Amino acid sequence: MIAFNLLRALAIMGILVLSVLILVYGKPFLMPLTFAALLAMLVLPLARWCERKGLSRGWSSLIPLLALLLTMALVGLFIGWQLSSLSENVSRMEQKLTEKYRQVQAFISKKAGIPPQKQQQMIQQQRQQSPGKAAELISRVLTGAGSVLASCLLVLVYIFLMLYFRRRLRRFLLRIVPGGEKGTALEILGNVQQVSQKYLGGLAMMIGALWVMYSIGFSLVGLENALFFAVLCGLLEIIPFVGNLAGTMLTLGFSLVQGGSTDMVIGILATYAVVQFIQSYLLEPLVVGAEVQLNPLFTIVGLIAGEQLWGIPGMVLAIPLLGIFKIVCDNVEVLKPYGYLLGEEQQESSARKKIKEWLARFKKKK
Numbered sequence: 001m002i003a004f005n006l007l008r009a010l011a012i013m014g015i016l017v018l019s020v021l022i023l024v025y026g027k028p029f030l031m032p033l034t035f036a037a038l039l040a041m042l043v044l045p046l047a048r049w050c051e052r053k054g055l056s057r058g059w060s061s062l063i064p065l066l067a068l069l070l071t072m073a074l075v076g077l078f079i080g081w082q083l084s085s086l087s088e089n090v091s092r093m094e095q096k097l098t099e100k101y102r103q104v105q106a107f108i109s110k111k112a113g114i115p116p117q118k119q120q121q122m123i124q125q126q127r128q129q130s131p132g133k134a135a136e137l138i139s140r141v142l143t144g145a146g147s148v149l150a151s152c153l154l155v156l157v158y159i160f161l162m163l164y165f166r167r168r169l170r171r172f173l174l175r176i177v178p179g180g181e182k183g184t185a186l187e188i189l190g191n192v193q194q195v196s197q198k199y200l201g202g203l204a205m206m207i208g209a210l211w212v213m214y215s216i217g218f219s220l221v222g223l224e225n226a227l228f229f230a231v232l233c234g235l236l237e238i239i240p241f242v243g244n245l246a247g248t249m250l251t252l253g254f255s256l257v258q259g260g261s262t263d264m265v266i267g268i269l270a271t272y273a274v275v276q277f278i279q280s281y282l283l284e285p286l287v288v289g290a291e292v293q294l295n296p297l298f299t300i301v302g303l304i305a306g307e308q309l310w311g312i313p314g315m316v317l318a319i320p321l322l323g324i325f326k327i328v329c330d331n332v333e334v335l336k337p338y339g340y341l342l343g344e345e346q347q348e349s350s351a352r353k354k355i356k357e358w359l360a361r362f363k364k365k366k
Helices: 002-025 027-052 057-087 090-112 116-129 133-164 166-175 179-220 226-238 242-257 262-288 296-310 312-331 333-342 350-365
Strands: none
Touching: 002 027, 002 296, 027 057, 027 133, 027 166, 027 179, 027 296, 027 312, 057 133, 057 226, 133 166, 166 179, 179 226, 179 262, 179 312, 226 242, 242 262, 296 312, 312 333
16 A cells, blocks of 8 residues: 555656746747637636627637737727827936936945946946847847747637637537546536636736726826826736736836936835725635635745746646646545645634625625
């Protein structure tokens, strides 16, 4: 018995190591495919609705893709419009940066005894020692932009093909499952589709609500280009824990560069605190729901592992993929202990319970 348990543990470790190697070396192939699979499940209800209306398989696969493209294009146009508005203040921002730079120089001169002229010489010497770094950086940016564009086009092609051949893919998965397990396989597929749709759809709705709240808050404190920073903070929400904090830090940094006062900094922090409270106790339970029931420990572990394996795209994909893996574990007897390990206790905080009770009473009165 001990030997069997040891062999099983070694087999699990071997599978984990092999999975990591596949994820690392298969990144150029697997990452677009994973994004496409999640987005295809998101727009699947629209494809089914188009088919019920009598449209052909091709049109019912193309229309959801066009709707997804239109939504992304509108968001991109809005961000471009806000960036053009932000660029109008570049000269004033440069003046503020110059002032801050001189203040830093004076501080270093006072504390370290290094005159500003000597500091400038040291910076110039550093630039002369690495003359090709700027050109190398530009080359990397252009190469990265080309790679991202190619990956985006590949994702769009994958989405269309997955929607078009979805029944064949479903039948294939059922054929490789033993006859006695087909019911479990169908249940897993249904749960994965449902959770993916609710999580991604709810996340999109929550991001839209965050845009509105951040826009109101940043406008009230007098932040310039408040809409742009509201959209930035909302979009970064797709990376749990890290995204909203990074967005707020960027907003604070730009407000200081623009010459923001202490009151504006306090106002931005207050806006962040209020929005986070509303998000945690209202938006997440009511809009996103408890569809991806992962405990905080493995949520953070998943984010770090995703970043190490696939970078920022890995952090974006970590939570939905962990949620899907948990669904599989919960429905396969051998893997149920791992599903329990990933999950969290179904206990709500007293504040969240009170809010839900208040909302329930409000609905009854209506």
